[in-house]
Amino acid sequence: MKPSEKIVSASSPSLSKSWLAVLSVALGAFVVVTSEFLPIGLLTHIAGGLEVTAGTAGLMITIPGLVAAIAAPVMTITAGHFDRRTLVLFLIGLLVASNLLAAFAPNFAVMIVARVLFGITLGGFWTIAVTLGARLVPPGSAARATTIIFAGISIATVIGVPSGTLIAGLAGWRVAFIVLGGVALLIGAVQLFVLPSLPSPPTPGVRQLVSLLGHSDARLGLLTIAFVIAGHFAAYTYVTPFLKDSATISPGSLSSLLLAFGVAGIVGNFAGGAFAARNLRLTLITAVSLLAGAVMLLPVFGHQLTGAAVLLIAWGLAFGAIPVVLQLWVFKAAPEALEGGAALLVSTFQIFIALGSVVGGRIVDDLGTSAVMWAGGATALAGLGVVALSRHKKSSVPAAAQPHLV
Structure with a gap:
């Protein structure tokens, strides 16, 4: 069996750590989806703060989706032989940077740069993350692991986005992005400790x-x-x-x-x-x-x-x-x-x-x-x-x- 075909990496010595790794990817999905849809609830606040129309502010949602549609296949083609653990950590780091850049954006142009960076994270993360369920746990448990990873999406819409909107209402939209960046940083730290080495697939x-x-x-x-x-x-x-x-x-x-x-x-x-x-x-x-x-x-x-x-x-x-x-x-x-x-x-x-x-x-x-x-x-x-x-x-x-x- 080739290294990339192993369901549980040799560097993951216990089944419990394998499921912790799955949970860390689900947490990554949670913060990615929260970052994707948070601007919807903050649209009028951001538009007023950066002095653009609500229609123009809507580009914060449209542009990341278009970037992700391009970034996903490009990531597959260019990722080459990089260890998937390294790529996940890089993408979470990019997510932290994009949220903090959005938080301190002095104008709408900088905000769009932040959302382009987020679009790269969005496309790259989902390209890699959704395949990890089949690699982190034993055969027969992959469907369950994939379901847990996807649960991050639903939980983000029910808890993450409303919480971000609440924070923005209490302390301002910039604080909401700062908090989201901090949450992403914490999740990245968890992944650093629980994700095993995940060699690249054998097929280019x-x-x-x-x-x-x-x-x-x-x-x-x-x-x-x-x-x-x-x-x-x-x-x-x-x-x-x-x-x-x-x-x-x-x-x-x-x-x-x-x-x-x-x-x-x-x-x-x-x-x-x-x-x-x-x-x-x-x-x-x-x-x-x-x-x-x-x-x-x-x-x-x-x-x-x-x-x-x-x-x-x-x-x-x-x-x-x-x-x-x-x-x-x-x-x-x-x-x-x-x-x-x-x-x-x-x-x-x-x-x-x-x-x-x-x-x-x-x-x-x-x-x-x-x-x-x-x-x-x-x-x-x-x-x-x-x-x-x-x-x-x-x-x-x-x-x-x-x-x-x-």
Whole structure:
């Protein structure tokens, strides 16, 4: 067995330390996602402080996504033979620098430089981090480890972003970025002690990308991601305006509904990982169907508090499961190209997050918020047709080399 194919590195002497390493990567995911979405809650504060319009300030969210879409495959190609532990620590260090630079930005141009640095972190971190679950723990536990890593995303949306917004309200947006940089530094220190040596994969980056695209099921998985993510973000970006249109949903109820969505996402993340380990195809079909159905039913039942609560919880459960399930789908299709798969996953996610949000905005402007729910749900539902085209054939890679994702 080649060094990079070992599930648990020789430098990780105990199973407990392996799971601590998984937890440290999940904490990294938490701080990365918090850094990604924190500016949404601080948009008006930052715009006023740096003397730009709210529309211009929105570039703080758009630009990192575009940079990440480029950085992910570039990282795969250029990372070469660098130890993955070293790369993770470097990227967390870059995250610390980007948050501190944002905190002390004297003008918007410097803020954009900080967010470009963050975009590199975003693309690079996810390219490497999501593959580590299969390498840090024994065979048979990789799906669980991957689920824990992805839980950092849901927890960030429920706890991290609201906490950052609260800090900004109490002490200013600059302090929020300073605190976030400090948290990232602490997480980096933990990773320094618990992450084992993780040699680079034996297959060069370019060959990984080519190999992955050579698998029809992997290509179909990426196409499924395009439909589902575009549909989800077309609708979710405008779910708050949709709910505000209802006279029966108060501002306090709106906050509770969005919190329920986030908590359901955490539950969905763990449930999706557990069910995917048993039946990947059925779990994916169920999650996409539930998401599309919940979104498309919002214009019918979502104007009443009870209906909105049921549908948002269902939506949150489904979307919480989808990232980990789709990742496992692509990884199972091409287990010899995990980092290449992760890179293309990141690029596809980021491109279609942006595309879905932009197209959703045009629909809202022309037809209203109910129309974007119909359109978003229908777009996600189209992903089921792509899943139906795939048989998810067994890989030709020998069983000994399989990372046993499912």
